[in-house]
Amino acid sequence: DTEVTQTPKHLVMGMTNKKSLKCEQHMGHRAMYWYKQKAKKPPELMFVYSYEKLSINESVPSRFSPECPNSSLLNLHLHALQPEDSALYLCASSGTGLYGYTFGSGTRLTVV
Amino acid sequence: AQSVTQLDSQVPVFEEAPVELRCNYSSSVSVYLFWYVQYPNQGLQLLLKYLSGSTLVKGINGFEAEFNKSQTSFHLRKPSVHISDTAEYFCAVSPMDSSYKLIFGSGTRLLVRP
Numbered sequence: 001d002t003e004v005t006q007t008p009k010h011l012v013m014g015m016t017n018k019k020s021l022k023c024e025q026h027m028g029h030r031a032m033y034w035y036k037q038k039a040k041k042p043p044e045l046m047f048v049y050s051y052e053k054l055s056i057n058e059s060v061p062s063r064f065s066p067e068c069p070n071s072s073l074l075n076l077h078l079h080a081l082q083p084e085d086s087a088l089y090l091c092a093s094s095g096t097g098l099y100g101y102t103f104g105s106g107t108r109l110t111v112v
Numbered sequence: 113a114q115s116v117t118q119l120d121s122q123v124p125v126f127e128e129a130p131v132e133l134r135c136n137y138s139s140s141v142s143v144y145l146f147w148y149v150q151y152p153n154q155g156l157q158l159l160l161k162y163l164s165g166s167t168l169v170k171g172i173n174g175f176e177a178e179f180n181k182s183q184t185s186f187h188l189r190k191p192s193v194h195i196s197d198t199a200e201y202f203c204a205v206s207p208m209d210s211s212y213k214l215i216f217g218s219g220t221r222l223l224v225r226p
Contacts, residue, residue, distance in 0.1 A: 004155075031212060042202055042216035043156070056212060090155055094212075101146075101214065103155040 004104035006091050012110045015081060021107045023074040023091030029102075032074040034066060035090040037106070043090055049074060081111045114139040114205050116217035124223045127195055133188040133220045135203030143205040145186040146214070147177055150200045159201075162186065173197070198224045 004025045013019050023032065031050050035043035048056035049068040063085075065077040074091055088108055094101040117136045125131045137143065144163050148156040160171025167179040177188045186203060203217040 006155075033212075040219075042219055045213065048212045050212065092156075101158065103148075103157070105155040108153070 004091055004093055004102050006089075006104035006107050008107060009105070010108045010110075012112060013078065013081065014112055015083070017081075018077070018079045020078065021076040021089055021091075021109075023076075023104060024072055025093040025102070026072055027093065027095070027102065028071075029093035029095045030071060031094045032068065033092040033094075034074070034076050035092065035103075037088040037090055039087075047076075078109075081109075083111050086110045114141075114143060114207055114213075114215045116203050116205055116215055118203055118217035118220045120220050121218070122221045122223060124225060125193055126225050128192050130191050131189065131193050131197075131222065133201050133203075133222065135186045135188065135217060137184050137186065137203075137205050139184075139205060139207060142208045144208060145177075145179060146204040146206070147171065147175070147186070147188050148202045148204060148216075149173075150202065150219075152199075156202065159188070193222070193224045195224050195226060197222055 007022045033048050034046040036046050037043040045058050046060045047066045052068045052071055063080050067075040088106045090106045091104040115138045119134055146161045147159040149159050150156050159175050160169045160177055162169045162179045170176045175190050177186055179186050200219050200221050202219050204214050206214050
């Protein structure tokens with residue numbers, strides 16, 4: 001299995017909702033990432049988990065809450081988002097030395 | 113700190129013509145170099161990477177790139193493009209002393225016309 005699977009593919013949520021994005025990989029990668037990508041822009045790093053511990057938080061607002069339940073799963077909990085948070089959210093994973101840095105196909109999030 | 117510059121925001125080209133997408137980078141430490149492709153409404157797919165060794169790197173879908181350390185460039189080339197190559201292409205670098213960071217350029221949209 002050489003894929004990173006993200007669910008759901010599309011999500012529409014209101015500003016008072018709580019929702020979660022899920023990411024799963026079975027490549028044995030020990031680093032997992034969340035990126036945010038706005039239209040016609042490159043991906044921006046949000047969080048990095050290394051060996052199931054949060055190692056990098058790129059000053060992301062607290063309305064985004066990451067969670068790594070185990071080495072194969074990565075969640076992003078969303079609460080009280082703003083319309084400007086609408087974007088493509090990408091999950092990625094990597095092994096040692098950036099061999100096999102793999103992206104998922106993303107979740108298209110719309111906040112209304 | 114690192115930065116990546118892709119000067120061309122869009123490159124139009126006719127089918128079966130050659131293409132070069134330019135990438136220049138700046139870094140105070142040695143870096144690994146990558147090219148990714150993103151088709152509409154999809155994630156990023158790795159085209160090729162330079163980690164060490166030969167400066168000419170061959171990737172998937174007939175693409176290749178050449179690392180030029182003196183010019184700090186990593187240009188992507190394909191000798192003959194297809195309509196299906198129409199996509200957004202991102203150059204990225206990762207500092208060797210912090211392999212978790214991937215710094216992207218602003219992207220180049222390759223538009224292949226019949």
